[in-house]
Amino acid sequence: SRNPPSNDFKIGMKLEAHDPRNFTSVCIATVMGVTGARLRLRLDGSDNKNDFWRLVDSSDIQPIGTCERNGGMLQPPLGFRMNASSWPMFLLRTLSGAEMAPSSAFKKVCISFTFFAVHNPEFRSVVHNFFFNFFSKEPPKPSHNNFKTGMKLEAVDRKNPYLICPATIGEVKGDEIFVMFDGWRGAFDYWCKYDSRDIFPVGWCSLTKHCLQPPGNSVNNPKTASAPVSSPLKTTRRSMQSLQKPVTLPPALPVRKGVRGRRPKSQTAALIKASAAEQRNSSVQSSSVKTTSNTEKAIPKKKGPKPGSKVGILIKYIRYLEN
Secondary structure, eight states: OOSOOOOOOOTTOEEEEEETTEEEEEEEEEEEEEETTEEEEEETTSOGGGOEEEETTOTTEEOTTHHHHTTOOOOOOTTOSSOGGGHHHHHHHHHTTOOBOOGGGGOSOEEEEEEEEEEOTTSOOEEEEEEEEEETTSOOOOSSOOOOTTOEEEEEOTTSTTOEEEEEEEEEETTEEEEEETTSOGGGOEEEETTOTTEEOTTHHHHHTOOBOOOOOOOOOTTOOSOOOOOHHHHSOTTOOOOOOOOOOOOOOOOOTTOOSOOOHHHHHHHHHHHHHHHHHHHHHHHHHHHHHHHSOOOOOOOOOOTTSHHHHHHHHHHHHHO
16 A cells, blocks of 8 residues: 555554464454564464464454454464463453553454345244444555566565565466565575565555664675675575574583492582692693793703612612712
């Protein structure tokens, strides 16, 4: 849409949302983050590993009470961490005192139509109610695929859905397009429908105040053999992995020969401390020896018989006779 909707949601608000892993279920969700015209949602009863993102005018979200008015029931999310029988009490505790998202924040008008279908299979009248929702403010889908290879756009990184990155149309096949992220290798590229709500025109992030991830520079030019130039863009990798510190291994302990079983814990700790102290002392001594050897030359020692040997005793006896 050329006029993106405003985002009136706040963190902590409650709403109803379709479970992305089980789309037939409608669950209670909490707004965990607000970025531009997008919402980070978490299904109540699930963990933070299953958070997902939706636009404020998405048909997958609705105000609290919509499911009940349409004759449906709220369901626990897939992977509910508690017993299924405790779902009613959990739902009651979750909604009591919570801040409900207002209907005006959804940027759509919900109109319910009721149809009465009369069936007469055995001369009995059975009336069924069917409810349909029409969302008038969600942008209409294009009639056909107008994308061409090489066109530029902004797209959601599905491996890191909190990011929107500049991309290029790599290929067009029927109703599907191949999204290629600029400056990144093919691990992040994907196929999607031409009317997917994960793709946006160029400039959409600027209009909605959403952060646009800069293009990557991980694609190296094979013709240049010079050393790669460090860039601040490469330091911010999209996987958001923490830096790992080098692991220092404990010193090796002496082997107990002929003894079975584990060494006592206190003895093991004492041996580790003693080994570490010996390593420190040896490193200090080796450094001091190196410094002294550079300044002074080693004085050669006089060679002679070892004390207590037969030759030494014979020499002492001869000196005794001479005196």
